[in-house]
Amino acid sequence: MTILRPYGDTTGDGMVQVSFTLPMPHSKTAEGAAAQLAGKMGIDPAMVVHAKPMGPDFTFFVVYGRVNHLVDTSKVQVVERDYPLLTPKEVNLAVKRGLRRKLVVVGACIGSDAHTVGIDAILNIKGFAGEKGLEYYGEVKVVNLGAQVAVPQLVARAQEEGADAVLVSQVVTQRDAHLLNTKEMSAAFREAYPADKRPLLIVGGPRFDESMAAELGVDRVFARGTTPGEVASYLTDAIVTRRAARAGAGA
Ligand code: B12
Known part of the structure; x- marks a missing residue:
């Protein structure tokens, strides 16, 4: 199986968690802004599960929600080790x-x-x-x-x-x-x-x-x-x- 979807509560439910900081004091509006940003990132529904003031002018958020994107592991490109591991x-x-x-x-x-x-x-x-x-x-x-x-x-x-x-x-x-x-x-x-x-x-x-x-x-x-x-x-x-x-x- 090379096509995968993120896993949160049940297999393949597409749930992800992201964190970021917005340059605004913590308030209901700030939490709404975080949800709006997450929505624009393709997270729908987006739940703001954590919001913490970072000093007077910033707020840190954790948002949990569903994405509909799939990943195809057969198309992933990484640099594999091409030398033997020696003692x-x-x-x-x-x-x-x-x-x-x-x-x-x-x-x-x-x-x-x-x-x-x-x-x-x-x-x-x-x-x-x-x-x-x-x-x-x-x-x-x-x-x-x-x-x-x-x-x-x-x-x-x-x-x-x-x-x-x-x-x-x-x-x-x-x-x-x-x-x-x-x-x-x-x-x-x-x-x-x-x-x-x-x-x-x-x-x-x-x-x-x-x-x-x-x-x-x-x-x-x-x-x-x-x-x-x-x-x-x-x-x-x-x-x-x-x-x-x-x-x-x-x-
Ligand atoms: C310890 C630390 C410091 C110490 C450094 C002490 C020291 N002698 O190194 C002090 C307090 C001095 C410091 C200062 C600053 N720090 Co600082 N620091 C950290 C911290 C907490 C840990 C870094 C660390 O030691 N990691 C452990 C080592 C083992 O891991 P590593 O570096 O990744 O190395 C591994 C691999 O990457 C790799 N590797 C690394 N180098 C090389 C080289 C080769 C050749 C190879 C093969 C492999 C390799 O191998 C290593 C082992 O696996 C990080 C946050 C974090 N948790 O990572 C912030 C962090 C790196 N610092 C940060 C910042 C901003 C600063 C300051 C600018 C803060 C300030 N405003 O003053 C100053 C800058 C000072 C300067 N002129 O560089 C930011 C960098 C952000 C960014 N995007 O650039 C971080 C990410 C913290 C953050 N989230 O904001 N810091």
């Missing part, structure tokens, strides 16, 4: 055999973004979701530049360290800062490096669309819930395995 031991072994030196990773939050928890989850030894971060991998050298790093500074450090991969985190999305900063970063790397010497460019953050890599000029986008093991496995596949395959094909 830290397997990553270390592959790097040792394939590169014969440590794999160098330079990471940072760029622009004015100071949200370092995400990049630290991937890089720091303590890791995330029960997995150790890349610092734990003996064959990976991690240079974590931290928050609010300017793009020229990132490029310079990547060159200095001989980075195989540059890992950038962007959490703030206001005015599309994450997209603009990423494009600025990828353009700077393309300018600073010959095409065949450029490090792998990876960007991550909770609100990225994984299918946007080409548009952003990066090699891979990682979204919310990413684990260090996934990143280590991807790096191994992209930098060690595929490079060896290319060398083999050329020989």
Whole structure:
């Protein structure tokens, strides 16, 4: 079955729940405005099940109601993982055999973004979701530049360290800062490096669309819930395995 309808109280009843904030004080009129908006979104009937003042001038709403839309799961497009998941031991072994030196990773939050928890989850030894971060991998050298790093500074450090991969985190999305900063970063790397010497460019953050890599000029986008093991496995596949395959094909 590929055609589905949302489920609320009974199978296929089409019930959904949405939340949003309107810039008006809480009142009966505000609740009516929330119901009107939900109606325009195709929710019919729309029930305002929660309304809470957010300071004197805003109100937060939760609306519950029915939509008539269907989803066709056969038409869904997502970026599937196209590399094998490896253990830290397997990553270390592959790097040792394939590169014969440590794999160098330079990471940072760029622009004015100071949200370092995400990049630290991937890089720091303590890791995330029960997995150790890349610092734990003996064959990976991690240079974590931290928050609010300017793009020229990132490029310079990547060159200095001989980075195989540059890992950038962007959490703030206001005015599309994450997209603009990423494009600025990828353009700077393309300018600073010959095409065949450029490090792998990876960007991550909770609100990225994984299918946007080409548009952003990066090699891979990682979204919310990413684990260090996934990143280590991807790096191994992209930098060690595929490079060896290319060398083999050329020989
Ligand atoms: C903690 C936090 C802060 C802390 C940050 C501390 C720190 N050192 O990081 C402080 C208090 C400093 C802060 C400040 C601000 N914050 Co804040 N913050 C948060 C909060 C609560 C949690 C973020 C977090 O740590 N998540 C946990 C990590 C593990 O998850 P993650 O970042 O998604 O990372 C995972 C993946 O995305 C991925 N990933 C992330 N980066 C990368 C990079 C790579 C290379 C890879 C492979 C993967 C990857 O892997 C990670 C593990 O799975 C969020 C709300 C929320 N609940 O998410 C708001 C939030 C991000 N903050 C927000 C805002 C607005 C701000 C401020 C502007 C507030 C203000 N007015 O001052 C400032 C901005 C400061 C700045 N200059 O950046 C907004 C952003 C809104 C938007 N649309 O952009 C949020 C969403 C809150 C909200 N709902 O309004 N914040």
